[in-house]
Amino acid sequence: MIGLGIESTAHTFSCAIMEKNGKKGKILSDVRKIYRPPGGEGIHPREASRHHIENSSSVLSQCLQESKIKINDLDIISYAAGPGLGPCLRVGAVVARSLSSYYKIPIYPVNHAIGHIELGKLLTGAKNPLVLLVSGGHTMILAFLNKQWRVFGETLDITLGQLLDQFGRSIGFASPCGREIENLANTSSTYTTLPYSVKGNDVSFSGLLSATKSVVSNNKADACFSLQETAFAMISETVERALSFTEKKELLIVGGVAANKRLSEMLKDVCKRHGCKFFVTPLKFSGDCGSQICWTGLLENQVKKGASLEKTFVTQSWRLDSVVVNY
Numbered sequence: 055m056i057g058l059g060i061e062s063t064a065h066t067f068s069c070a071i072m073e074k075n076g077k078k079g080k081i082l083s084d085v086r087k088i089y090r091p092p093g094g095e096g097i098h099p100r101e102a103s104r105h106h107i108e109n110s111s112s113v114l115s116q117c118l119q120e121s122k123i124k125i126n127d128l129d130i131i132s133y134a135a136g137p138g139l140g141p142c143l144r145v146g147a148v149v150a151r152s153l154s155s156y157y158k159i160p161i162y163p164v165n166h167a168i169g170h171i172e173l174g175k176l177l178t179g180a181k182n183p184l185v186l187l188v189s190g191g192h193t194m195i196l197a198f199l200n201k202q203w204r205v206f207g208e209t210l211d212i213t214l215g216q217l218l219d220q221f222g223r224s225i226g227f228a229s230p231c232g233r234e235i236e237n238l239a240n241t242s243s244t245y246t247t248l249p250y251s252v253k254g255n256d257v258s259f260s261g262l263l264s265a266t267k268s269v270v271s272n273n274k275a276d277a278c279f280s281l282q283e284t285a286f287a288m289i290s291e292t293v294e295r296a297l298s299f300t301e302k303k304e305l306l307i308v309g310g311v312a313a314n315k316r317l318s319e320m321l322k323d324v325c326k327r328h329g330c331k332f333f334v335t336p337l338k339f340s341g342d343c344g345s346q347i348c349w350t351g352l353l354e355n356q357v358k359k360g361a362s363l364e365k366t367f368v369t370q371s372w373r374l375d376s377v378v379v380n381y
């Protein structure tokens with residue numbers, strides 16, 4: 055079974071082709087173009103969607119070329135139908151719908167967040183993990199039960215990715231800023247006390263963002279170090295409580311912030327205390343990419359026919375815990 059997956063929820067336009075054989079999946083190509091706003095600015099949805107429109111045909115052709123697959127050889131097409139920015143989501147949906155109707159290929163609308171999790175499981179081999187999803191759009195702790203992902207903690211305001219990106223932009227970096235903050239944090243070990251806010255098993259980052267902005271004039275590197283230590287400690291506390299509660303024996307980190315080495319280091323310590331295996335999505339596939347969407351579509355194809363074109367909506371705020379997973 056060969057699938058094409060299209061991702062366009064936010065900054066990234068990506069197409070990927072994968073081959074599924076039983077439970078095994080092989081990525082034949084995964085091509086991406088990332089919209090980068092000017093320094094100090096966030097994603098402008100209209101500009102990002104214009105970027106996606108301008109790059110969609112070249113990304114698709116390169117993806118087909120690299121995989122050595124012809125469009126007519128595709129068994130299914132999947133696209134990220136949400137959650138995400140409306141104008142960006144619509145670009146991926148239009149490309150998928152056009153290909154599906156012209157070439158008569160079944161189409162699958164896929165939840166982007168579930169895409170992060172399914173590709174993470176495929177690439178790491180995690181079977182039944184507690185999942186930490188940390189990205190630009192999400193900060194959630196999840197476990198799978200009775201056909202649905204259940205939330206064991208989430209952010210009450212901004213996500214971990216937004217915390218890092220908004221702080222990074224305030225000191226002049228261009229979004230996304232996580233990697234630059236990590237590099238700068240690595241040059242410091244001076245901790246400045248910042249607000250630590252865990253409520254029940256949820257986290258709140260907005261106060262931490264304001265407080266870090268107010269101490270940054272002393273030293274940028276110390277501020278980055280203190281921000282990471284505080285935010286990641288909050289995440290580690292909530293992950294640890296969820297591990298105790300669910301008694302899961304695996305932890306899997308997915309989403310763009312999974313690229314952060316310090317976060318992994320802190321969570322590995324938590325896992326050691328709980329006799330739990332630690333998995334993190336490989337760096338190249340932790341951020342948004344077409345493979346996440348492609349693989350989830352191929353899994354859905356095991357139990358579902360493709361959607362009729364009238365049902366190929368996009369939904370900006372499509373929560374992953376509302377999706378029934380039958381495969």
Ligand code: AMP
Nearest residue numbers: 189190215230231232310311314341342
């Ligand atoms: P996604 O929405 O899954 O593509 O993830 C994007 C988010 O990942 C952005 O907020 C980035 O700043 C963040 N990110 C990427 N690399 C790193 C890193 N090394 N450390 C922390 N955050 C990162």
Ligand code: MG
Nearest residue numbers: 189190191342
């Ligand atoms: Mg994402």
